[in-house]
Amino acid sequence: MTQQPRNGRAPSVKDVAAAAGVSLGTVSNVLNRPAVVSSTTRERVERAMADLGFVRNESARQLRAGTSRALAYVMLDGGNPFFHDVAEGIETAAEDADLSLFVCNSSGRSEREAKHLDRLLQQRVQGILITPVDPDAAHLADIAQRGVPFVMVDRFSRAGGHCSVAVDDVLGGRIAVEHLIDRGHRRVAFVGGPESIGQVRERLQGARAVWAEFGMPEEDLIHLPTEALTVNEGRSAGERLAGLPSRRRPTAAFCANDLLALGLLQHAVTAGLRVPDDLAIVGFDDIDFAAAAAVPLTSVRQPRQELGRTAARLVLDEATNPAHVHEQATFVPALVARASTGTVRR
Amino acid sequence: MTQQPRNGRAPSVKDVAAAAGVSLGTVSNVLNRPAVVSSTTRERVERAMADLGFVRNESARQLRAGTSRALAYVMLDGGNPFFHDVAEGIETAAEDADLSLFVCNSSGRSEREAKHLDRLLQQRVQGILITPVDPDAAHLADIAQRGVPFVMVDRFSRAGGHCSVAVDDVLGGRIAVEHLIDRGHRRVAFVGGPESIGQVRERLQGARAVWAEFGMPEEDLIHLPTEALTVNEGRSAGERLAGLPSRRRPTAAFCANDLLALGLLQHAVTAGLRVPDDLAIVGFDDIDFAAAAAVPLTSVRQPRQELGRTAARLVLDEATNPAHVHEQATFVPALVARASTGTVRR
């Protein structure tokens, strides 16, 4: 690339046209419909582009086209690898469609989420994927009403009016607790909160349902509430658990996500408990760090990448297919049994 | 917001102007210089904007302005929380400057990196922050030559010609190994590779330097090479370590990053080794999961968020200050001692 000395602004199609001695319409044809241009002209234009170091101006394209060539994913918690894997699935699909992906992070803060959405609206992104702080927030309804393609990831809203993608959390709760019952546990803790989070509610609901079905006394499924789904909260739940009188103390814990489970595991090991013999632990999400823990964690796997890919597929369908109908894609979670629930309790 | 029925395209300043009975120049003034507009007109225009659900078209602004209101960070490995924290630091700074941030992930693949850079160039981002696959790659020099503000994060290139931000990795290596010597270890493994990665080379170099300074025999600092800086590779290094004849077997390991350390820790625990009594472990980066491990990991902390903030500051300076001079910001790493090196060995 024989680059011209830069004299301020970047070269435009007009400059390329002048350098190649053709009209700017022809340059545009080379870019967008190379077949209609004669090969000699095409080569001349291509050489000029290389010489000048021409790069298409995306904003001008966008302005003309009326929409950008980008999708966006607003994730709930950048510190949780789960969302990262979802984002990776989305990115794969975006790349296949030759679209860019904006990855934003609301960090669980509603006002940051709103700010991101506002920016994305200004960018005229083709579609928005979001794991929202609150699925029923007004600014979400606003987006949908504007007609911007919009998919909710890993959450549902009562309202509807858009696609969503998630796993069956009630089933996930059932699977986890059934596994523990199966392993011989008769007193189990559910660690997780706040209940304002749909996931927490549903996983607990599934846990209670299967507990009842097996005819276990209600009071032997103990709910240890947390203020967030973090490692720290998992640790503190561990302390509360250790503080229970021994005949009330559970022999196993089902945590609403893997971060909690890792925190709980850490507390248990520090306190000298053997996992799984003194305390068995099941997490949720099956993030890579669950398998990497000192005692590999049993976890309820969500198909993280596929969640992302499907969400991207749906938003693209909404963006391009006039006959699009909203869809609620539900995936089936699966138990991945590892050492943290490894032994059968007599 | 009393929204009009949508009839196709989004409302523009022109529509707002018509609705408010003013010229489009006035609408623009309300948006950009509200002080020069009389309050009655301003209110009328604001009402019209709200009624119509007007949203500024960012691509038109960009086209006019010649540059976008965005920065970009191309990270090396989205699966490593370290880069996530760096990104968070960048985002903070971007938000303060009222800029958007594109977060891209090259996943360690050079061609993906090149593709991302190409797209970002088309977007006319104000500046690019990158942790590159190869600091000396041609496409990086190309960016710098184009005059796009550009900062290298956590890497250096021989070439120079741009800002960079990193910690002193040689010093980091020294600190880690000195700590182990201090704890009484006389046979230590360095786990990490490939040596094509600058970080690995320098951390090893620091380790060797301090080892020699303490007068320890060279052959007692054993290099266990890995193919990547991942949990899996850490585990497999653990196997090789366990396979060493016992009088050659190290009592401590310094891992080139925390992912390796977590993998090694897992292997050790699974194999029934006590950490730190049978094997002490030091990691590098101090990601959150290091503190959250079953045996909390001693690690060499990098100021991750500050790395990001500083990088963003530099790129913004380059973008806005004509007197900008390139700067190589170096941070000092610090040891965070935790249980994984908790005891003194006699």
Added chain:
DNA sequence: CATGACGCTTGAAACATTTCAATCCCACCC
């Protein structure tokens, strides 16, 4: 009553691209 000043508003130009109808030119046929 004329002049100037001041506050507010206006309208045109510019940004880089894409599209499309119009034009050009050439070869070929009658």
Added chain:
DNA sequence: GGGTGGGATTGAAATGTTTCAAGCGTCATG
């Protein structure tokens, strides 16, 4: 030699915003 068809190229229009010089009207001052 005139006409026709068609491939290649052209130039103008349109996209939505910002800026800025110019215009307008009102008010105060001389």
